[in-house]
Amino acid sequence: MSKSLLYELIEKKRSTMRDLTDEQALKLFKTSFPDEIEHLKGASATVESGDGLDVQTASMLLFDKQYIEVDRTLTSMLAIKWLLADDYKTFTSGQTNDILSEDSFRQLRECLSDKVCRKESLKALFAAMLIDDIGKDASLAEKLGESKDKNHSVIVLRAAEKGLIPALKTLPQDQQDIIIQSLEIGAKLDISQVVQAETAPNSLCALRTGKDLEQAFNMRAIITFLDVAGAAAHRNPKGGAVMTESVFQHYKKAMDIMDQYRTGKIEDSQQCYDRYLSYRADVLAQRNFPLLNPADQTDRALLRLLCMGRVEHKKPAEQFQAAFESLPPDKKSQLINGLSVNGVTDGIAILPYYAPGILAEARRNLPDEDETSIINAIKAFMELLARVFEGSEPHPNMPGGIKERDLSASHIQEVVKGAAFRKDPSVLANIELKWD
Template sequence: MQKLSTETKLQQTVFQGIFFDADDAKALHMIADAFVPELERLKHASKASEPGKPGTPSQGEDKSPSCLLFGKEYDEVNRTLVGMLALKWIWKDDYEAFTRSQNKFVKLKPETFKRLRKLFKDGLREKADVFNLLTSTIINDLGKDPALADDVAKITGLPADAINHDMVIYEAAKAGIIPCIKRLDAKHKEELFLGLKLGSTLNGGQLAQAENVPGNLEGLLEMRGHRHAFDLKFLELILDVAGAAGHLDARCAKMMIEPVAQAYLTTHEVALDIIEGRSSLREGYDTVLTRRAEMLVEKDFRRLSVQDPEERALLRMLLMSRTADADQAELFSQAFDALPLSIRRKLVNGLNVDGYQDGKAILPYYMPAMFSEALENVSREPLSAKIEAMSSLMRFLTRVLDGTRPMPGKEGKVVERNLMFARTTIKSKEFREDPTVLDQLKIPPTPHVQHLLTNQS
């Protein structure tokens, strides 16, 4: 590989094959020295969407990555750097570090950790692949920097609030304003761009939690003949999830617990089936739903079928809420049944549109975070109050879906609606005491220029 004259210590250790031998603190310092402009952008990125309070000590050996490097907490810096440390833990087969402070009831199983590790061993075939993965991981959330979004808006002519952060990264990379990409050779730059293009329309995390729709999977068809590029993109996704709670606890891969890992392993299988022509977009998507249904059956919840529109709609919400036990599944089932029939029908219709040759589908961006906020807000309330709260969230989701329904044969498109505007209301004391306050919250109009995926073939 032809390297730049400004080769960093990180590049040297990666290409010498000794990066993974460094301790965590030394690895973090090498990463910080190699990606100065990128980390500066992450310092200004919008804060993490998941609820909770930081639980990582900021002194001694347990300093968070951003405190160690910059003496201050930066959410997205911590999330990104914990994801990069997770690569070290996986490569070194350090199961204890990877799972150190995970909830013991849903802790990643050793055999599942081995399956994840095999993906990395198979995908990282050469040292340049490792540097490619580190590069793609550091830039993964740069689109959350408002300044970069503004720069991209000027380049593309699209309003900054009309482009999601994955599209921001892709457009910024195309415009050549992400410096670290220049360090990659032509082959790995091409693979990175293929991954960025896929990520601009398909967020793997959204698939794993049924936040998106089958129409979002169309980008996988362009990965045919580019299996290695897809593999590297998927490894980046695993690291993104591994670091997702890094702003709350930087001591391990807090979010990559057993049910989450199983969902992502299923997502990997589904994506490969679509890429290799073994399943359609809808069939692949429904496999994700069916696997969750099977897991809930094992937890003594009743069996749900993707063939039944109501049950399929409920399954989508169970994935969006990251439901992994029978009690929470029953809570959502009762909240769903409590909806007035007319609202339930609209909700079922909206949650069953593919956005692929069947009209417009709505992607309720950040709905999983809204479910998390609501569940945390009412966690100490009686069951009846929890049911009322979840029914309120479902009524809200029905309004977000805006009367959409399957229209077979009509040109498909996916319209993304960012729901973070509802966070303040959902986490409020007023919502906890009276969930109907959410019914009064107005849904902002979709920007005139929106993230549209037109997918006709």
């Protein structure tokens, strides 16, 4: 198989990649990786909505039609170019609040440079970034004989192991091995789900496999930074719109703590997870919200909910606290129990997949900024989440694990985005929840 045009360009002179316009780079990605981009075109996207901007997205430029996962992935790949070119202005052009500082941009750039110091590593990063979400295409699952509902990270790992991804075949074997190890981590540990406290400590065990995972973890870390940078590209294609200052700081802290756990400086997965929760509690305490203690079950539950809600400041934290305290006692107990399971030696933890997205959609669909309306909407979400966790509670000395319960289903999103919810958020109680 011939080398991709992008790989040939990198081999000639890495700096030429920086000199391309964004449009030239996008066209180069399209011609270099046709098979993988077809999978992205066929990917079922689970994304938060929002008012789009009157700006052409990457997929509209290339195909005269919008493909959400193409937009997100190719914008993440453009972010590599912006970082290599030290183009702070373009990287932050889509940010209006909490703009990434120049110092944080420099740290992100250094992170990229440290981990991509050779031509082969740069080629591997582009390939790894490109393929990370192709498992969302049902046709790839069909090729593997897997269910289309299987975790998309597992699907892409299986495809890589079976040699079904052309972008990997032109890479040296050592780089292919690093990408596959990175995919092995990603199949069990989604760093964003730790940052949003969506997952449980069990997922961190992916970093303790007995293998040397330094290069694979470094790749998973930079892929995550880039993925977050491109996360809103389907509605705001200007720069890395989501990688704001607070988001960068949260991800950087989470990755630093995880690396300490990987190297044995933090003893176990629960300590690692709690160290991150303590950091988030400290951030809010610095903004005059009462300090929460992850060792206390009630505080821990509220902390995880605040992380899912991407809460940064005192006022919204107080709104979450008010909603939490107003829950019916049985719902509050269900929520606290479910959010207390670590999934290590205390039974199976529930991962409420897409809960942060549902909460963001609920907040976005409110008719106004009335305090009562906001608290009622958050409370309705918490009651829905209590149902998701129903039956889950810590069982000491029981085998652990994680069970995913998916909230991204279309019927749930339709209710949260609908007029009935705007009028009365308690309609969430009528949503039918089914789990395999």
